[in-house]
Amino acid sequence: MTQAIDQTATDFMEDQDVEDYALNKRVVAGILYALEAADRATLLELMDPLHPADIADLMEQINPFDRRRLVQLYGAEFDGEILSELDEGLREEVMNILRPDVLAEAVRELESDDIVDLVEDLDEPAQEAILDQLEDADRVAVEQALSYPENTAGRLMQRETVCAPEHWSVGEAIDFLRNAEELPEQFYHMILVDPRMKPVGNITLGKLMSSRRTLPLQSIVEEVFQVIPVTQDEEDVAYAFNQYHLISAPVVDADERLVGVITIDDAMAVLDEEHEEDILRLAGVSDEASLSDTILDAAKGRATWLFVNLLTAILASGVINLFADTVDQMVALAVLMPIVASMGGNAGTQTMTVTVRALATKDLTAQNAWRVIRRELSVGALNGALFGFIMALVAGLWFGVPMLAVVIGVAMLLTQIAAALGGILIPMALDRANIDPALASGPFVTTVTDVVGFFLFLGLAARVLL
Amino acid sequence: MTQAIDQTATDFMEDQDVEDYALNKRVVAGILYALEAADRATLLELMDPLHPADIADLMEQINPFDRRRLVQLYGAEFDGEILSELDEGLREEVMNILRPDVLAEAVRELESDDIVDLVEDLDEPAQEAILDQLEDADRVAVEQALSYPENTAGRLMQRETVCAPEHWSVGEAIDFLRNAEELPEQFYHMILVDPRMKPVGNITLGKLMSSRRTLPLQSIVEEVFQVIPVTQDEEDVAYAFNQYHLISAPVVDADERLVGVITIDDAMAVLDEEHEEDILRLAGVSDEASLSDTILDAAKGRATWLFVNLLTAILASGVINLFADTVDQMVALAVLMPIVASMGGNAGTQTMTVTVRALATKDLTAQNAWRVIRRELSVGALNGALFGFIMALVAGLWFGVPMLAVVIGVAMLLTQIAAALGGILIPMALDRANIDPALASGPFVTTVTDVVGFFLFLGLAARVLL
Structure with a gap:
């Protein structure tokens, strides 16, 4: 998988002048041709190297008829991340086309914060249908996130955090990480917490790696440290990330206890949405507008x-x-x-x-x-x-x-x-x-x-x- | 320093309703009062906990007269990062007020990509004056960056990279990092390179930490991997980071050799600027406009x-x-x-x-x-x-x-x-x-x-x- 993507990244650059990363015209034409011929093998071959974000873009660009054929022909290969990347206006349409077992599998692959993003705009029965497919732990995580008000840090954060007691040394932290059963897919900091689970500092993994084992973690915490209240508006979260150049920040509840972590890619997405909203609102176009609206x-x-x-x-x-x-x-x-x-x-x-x-x-x-x-x-x-x-x-x-x-x-x-x-x-x-x-x-x-x-x-x- | 900032982050939240991270009204009033009284001790005490980005905001908000007094009274404490965060229109004004030795010291503290950002819009003599203050290695780095066209990846990237030969094992990579003399201030990936220094994959530090020592690095590379050509337009760089949720990406020259790395915070800044530009241009306001323009x-x-x-x-x-x-x-x-x-x-x-x-x-x-x-x-x-x-x-x-x-x-x-x-x-x-x-x-x-x-x-x- 990885190698295939490396390979394509290079092909892509060579074929396409690297002017943009957008979908290659030739690939799009090939995919439409495969749809026409109902040629699943060719379709899979053409789609395999594409990033889910690009597949989502492709689905937004083709017409509803081709979209339906694509989803049906693509079948069980359909990746949950495509749903996450898809324009909100199209998600329900696509989810309704997907076979229930494919949809369930696609959603199960996602991280809990992405599932929240996916289901929060669905109506009750559709939401239930998806939540029922999740494992218990994921289901609880998603339901808890949904209990926070919309557009707040609680909806944005991931609940899996990597933290360490404030009195640990570098060596203890490294041993802990090396022996951990399960760590989040992506994390950039270890969060130092006091005995009440209140975050008191961030340690970058790079600094941790390059410090002597005997040093106390306290001595290598990052200078800039921002704690995000779980009920904070997501626009203020994005502002903080942009203003203070944060990469990740711990989220705390009303008792200042650590409940999750927000990473910069989520903040960047909020910032981008917010800008889109501003620019459209200034021109008197309602927020929902997208090219795939009817x-x-x-x-x-x-x-x-x-x-x-x-x-x-x-x-x-x-x-x-x-x-x-x-x-x-x-x-x-x-x-x-x-x-x-x-x-x-x-x-x-x-x-x-x-x-x-x-x-x-x-x-x-x-x-x-x-x-x-x-x-x-x-x-x-x-x-x-x-x-x-x-x-x-x-x-x-x-x-x-x-x-x-x-x-x-x-x-x-x-x-x-x-x-x-x-x-x-x-x-x-x-x-x-x-x-x-x-x-x-x-x-x-x-x-x-x-x-x-x-x-x-x-x-x-x-x-x-x- | 770190502890002071932790402390203030908390104070700040408690004092201020946490509604926004902006400058506290009371702090601003206190600072203006200290300026009036020429009370340096109080000024330093009030400014010490502020993030350079907030100090830059403060300087943008006060009038030119107070700004001059602030820079003069703040004196040698002036941090280079404040210059980086300052609105482009104000930078020259402030640099002209700073004592030459303070300015030199402030610039020397900065990373080379921030220096590039600082000097690229200055005219030749002002640029020379600053470059002359740098150590030789930094000076070469900045001059090399300036040799790339404006608004390209080459101006955006930092030149310090952390890379590993593609055939290494996890254990070898960890030992290398633990023994490294000097590592960049911030890094999130180890870049795998082939013998010709062509990047072939990214390894997240978290994954590296939690993998068995005997595993080949090749087996834990990230699925999504984008390589940025050094001459690519910065808007396309920002698009790639946003589209593919990149955290950092290697930059390559025309021979596909690794020459630097771009991190998401730089891409986020470009995205933000670009949006600002779009929104202002749509309203027929020239890009340069900021509240501190004359x-x-x-x-x-x-x-x-x-x-x-x-x-x-x-x-x-x-x-x-x-x-x-x-x-x-x-x-x-x-x-x-x-x-x-x-x-x-x-x-x-x-x-x-x-x-x-x-x-x-x-x-x-x-x-x-x-x-x-x-x-x-x-x-x-x-x-x-x-x-x-x-x-x-x-x-x-x-x-x-x-x-x-x-x-x-x-x-x-x-x-x-x-x-x-x-x-x-x-x-x-x-x-x-x-x-x-x-x-x-x-x-x-x-x-x-x-x-x-x-x-x-x-x-x-x-x-x-x-």
């Missing part, structure tokens, strides 16, 4: 924001309607007004995005809020003045009405300042109210800029021009 | 996109101007037209964001492109029909002109389909042309939706209504 699901996921946007757009139209007489008297206003709103909207989105990011990375705090607000207002004023000036020139030349040039210049300057203010204050207010600022900032910010933009431009025009 | 830099960083947006907004205005007579005859058109453009712009942004993400995660490939395009068009048509219908009702009731209702309904439907088409084809085309789709999609997509929206709505109105 058309109806995708349309629904986007309709919410479009609806909110429709309301704010109608509100902005209402402002224009207030000045219908003004527009009626000077059609140039109708031609120019979208420019004021569009520039305001863009400036607002820029400030909003910077603010949402700064809140997520904890770079924006009570400490520097005022300074950042002043800064954003200055940036808005600077760019507002610049583009107001440019647009005044353009409008003046285009329509030959000097006062129209003044009106649009001033309106743009003021709208961009308002956009900066909205772009920073709205996300900050949402964050303080414990609403994800990425989720709801967009509609509010564009409402502010549209309403302010139309009102200022048309209002000024009504006063000055007519 | 007002002028921030304004410049955003002006480019605002300028592009101004041009596209003027183009859209030109379309309105084509229909100035039509608008002149029916002011309701001026009131309603921003709704058509705004809804189109939002639908386009949604599709564009989903597409940019799918391209970044390699979920959208030649394999499924047609299916995804059809899907997006269907989603656009579905939501276009829904919101076109709603808006037709609203416009009909508002202005009492039935044909106006039909015109806006049809215009919205068609604009949203065009938005979906633009939202997917434009990023795909940019990606194919090797331009980051996140960077340039926005202006093109909104131009399409604005121009199409105004043209369809006013054009239809001119034909049907007047």
Whole structure:
């Protein structure tokens, strides 16, 4: 198995320019051809060297019909890790195609934290059906993990830990490891614990290996040591791993007793998900969206924001309607007004995005809020003045009405300042109210800029021009 | 030192509700007070337990005046890692404040890959000044790393590796590690190499520890094994770590010889940066932007996109101007037209964001492109029909002109389909042309939706209504 993979890693590099690790086009074509011919031997040969993550990607890329054929033809070879790697939206579909005995076997191969991830979104009966297939110890482990709230450290951690009493020496620890019956598949630290099982330090295996046998473990603990409470939000866990460059960290219960360990690959997955969520939310796409969603699901996921946007757009139209007489008297206003709103909207989105990011990375705090607000207002004023000036020139030349040039210049300057203010204050207010600022900032910010933009431009025009 | 940090980790949790790991408000206030009083003893006492990453955050949050006082008062205690953790925009400022001897000492403490990260963006003389302070071995290592292109594996890797000949047994490997004079600070795998120094497998230290001494290393290599070419783009490196859950991976030169190793914490940092870049680029903010940029830099960083947006907004205005007579005859058109453009712009942004993400995660490939395009068009048509219908009702009731209702309904439907088409084809085309789709999609997509929206709505109105 291993050798086969080594071999392919090399083939892969040679065949494919190494530009990316993604699925080889030739392999995908070969697999689809094997499906068409129902040629199981060729399919297995082509799939064998693929990593479960790549097989999952393949299944996401092909259409539902081919997916069903693939799962059926692949049969008993189906690896549990493929399910773990699969897009959440597709998991149930695939699990329903799998023969019950294949599914049971696939799940049994997984580590308990991966099983938790797999079953936590299933409904009760489907969840039960899977848990029933597990050995008792695994079942208890999974059920215990499910007893922690969703999106917390308790769901993320693995329960198997490697720990040592704090008074041990290097020699004792090494002997313990060499004689251990069973150790976790992957571990990077020995966790030092006090007699109450409270973690007090981490020892890297490399340091342990290279230290004298007589040294006390206490003397070689890592400098940076973070303990994760079992109920901590997974986003805060990911933040800690990223901020302090952790590789693994012990998880403790309310009594500060060691209950599990979280490793960096889990934290990296959370960080990645969180980013995806932020980027989609900022664009008004619901979190669930993935390329394998059905058309109806995708349309629904986007309709919410479009609806909110429709309301704010109608509100902005209402402002224009207030000045219908003004527009009626000077059609140039109708031609120019979208420019004021569009520039305001863009400036607002820029400030909003910077603010949402700064809140997520904890770079924006009570400490520097005022300074950042002043800064954003200055940036808005600077760019507002610049583009107001440019647009005044353009409008003046285009329509030959000097006062129209003044009106649009001033309106743009003021709208961009308002956009900066909205772009920073709205996300900050949402964050303080414990609403994800990425989720709801967009509609509010564009409402502010549209309403302010139309009102200022048309209002000024009504006063000055007519 | 270690004990102090353990202690504080606990204090921190108890004091602070554990909600976040960010800097304690009380600590920040205390530090600012100590700066005011020029009380070095208190400052050191408060700073001692902080992780360099937190000190860097603190320095980013306070104003430039306090920052200067902090660096000066902190003096010789200044840790090189603080520089590594500091926002790139602030590094030069802080390095210029540091006393030359403190700076030299701070840099000498760092690992060679961190020094590379620190100096790669400095200009020649500043770079030289720092390199001159290094010991010869470090200097050579840094210079060699700098000889690789920017943003490649060669800049990211550490050169110290732990490897073993492929024919060794577990016992031989353990003895080698126990007797090694010097091992890297952090390592998680022993890399198996063939006689030509080509990596052929990874052994986790945990597995090594728990295996019988007589077993050949070959029999306990990890199943998943990825080799990184030294010239590979760092984004592809991060993708491989995320996709295959790697902890560390050997880096090879053009002859496939081992030249270094990349660990997951470096890959995680790249992933994080890349996400930040994507999210900011999608909002039209230049990459360099951080809260510590000066007002002028921030304004410049955003002006480019605002300028592009101004041009596209003027183009859209030109379309309105084509229909100035039509608008002149029916002011309701001026009131309603921003709704058509705004809804189109939002639908386009949604599709564009989903597409940019799918391209970044390699979920959208030649394999499924047609299916995804059809899907997006269907989603656009579905939501276009829904919101076109709603808006037709609203416009009909508002202005009492039935044909106006039909015109806006049809215009919205068609604009949203065009938005979906633009939202997917434009990023795909940019990606194919090797331009980051996140960077340039926005202006093109909104131009399409604005121009199409105004043209369809006013054009239809001119034909049907007047």
